[in-house]
Amino acid sequence: MSTSTGDGGNPYTVAIVAMGPSHIDYLADCLAKSSRHAVAxxxxxxxxxxxxxxxxRLICMDALPYFAKAGREANPALAGFGDWLAKHPGPxxxxxxxxxxxxxxxxxxxxxxxxxxxxxxNNTVAYAVGLALLMQVKHLKLYGCDFTAGQHADGQTGRACVEYWLSVCIARGMRITIAATSSLCDQKNGRVLYGYSTPPKxxxxxxxxxxxxx
Structure with missing residues (x-):
């Protein structure tokens, strides 16, 4: 498809959507605009x-045979992959x-x-951000990339790695937007600037x- 700049090149705006709670912000943004392509x-x-x-595009950096029948039987949370992963048209x-x-x-x-x-x-979202850097994406939006380790028993690690790569993105001129309810970069806490009794606008x-x- 053509990009928002109309040049037909690499995508100008990319939304990375992972499984964390703030993926609901992606759905809300798409519904508010009646199209996912109006979001990214x-x-x-x-x-x-x-x-x-x-x-x-789908990024799935585990070895794909892991999602075969034996793996799904060992981990019931993987059962749904059997419905579609081997049929995915790519990329x-x-x-x-x-x-x-x-x-x-x-x-x-x-x-x-x-x-x-x-x-x-050290996690799949970080690989996706690396791909965005390679493709020189101009505006990266992150949803569901919440990394809840320490918040509950099965919370995911990897937040520091993704935040590191986001800083590289910003240093290279990429615009970053993080879902409003995400823990990434303390977004859901408002990212209050330390020391200001009244947060500046x-x-x-x-x-x-x-x-x-x-």
């Missing part, structure tokens, strides 16, 4: 979210192309590492520069 040029689904929402980014998964393609790890200059990817001008009113 492309939607990239993470793991199980690929069986739930429409998307343009399905994984460790490599796997027999039995015709949509699978090898994640461009070497290219991403040479682009990012640091081999630190922060806006952006047309050039993207911050403006502060106390």
């Amino acid at each position: 040029d492309e939607t990239w689904a993470i793991n199980a979210m690929g069986g739930v929402i429409q998307h343009d 399905l980014y994984s460790q490599r192309k796997y027999d039995g998964f015709p949509g699978s393609i090898a994640y461009p790890l070497e290219d991403v590492l040479n682009c990012c200059r640091y081999p630190y990817f 922060i806006t952006r001008d047309q050039a993207g520069n911050f403006k502060v009113s106390l």
Whole structure:
């Protein structure tokens, strides 16, 4: 599809949607605009979210045979993958192309590492952010990337890794938007600036520069 800039190149705006609670903000944003394409040029689904929402790319960095029958029987939470993963038309980014998964393609790890200059990817969302850096996405939106380790028994780790790569994105000029209810970068807490008894009002001008009113 054409991008929001109309140049037909890499997607200008990408929404990464993972399985955390703030994925509901993605659904709300899409419903408010009556179209997912009004939210982002492309939607990239993470793991199980690929069986739930429409998307343009799926990132699933576990070895795909893990989701075969034996793995699903060992972990009932994986049962749903049997309905759709092997039928996914692609692109399905994984460790490599796997027999039995015709949509699978090898994640461009070497290219991403040479682009990012640091081999630190400890979760699938981080790999998706690395891909966005490689593709020079201009605006990255993150939903469901909540990393709830410490909040409940089966909470996911990886928050520090994703936040590290988001800082790299920002340093390279990428705009970042995080779901309002996400714990990522303390978004759901308002990201209050330390020390201000009355939080300043922060806006952006047309050039993207911050403006502060106390």
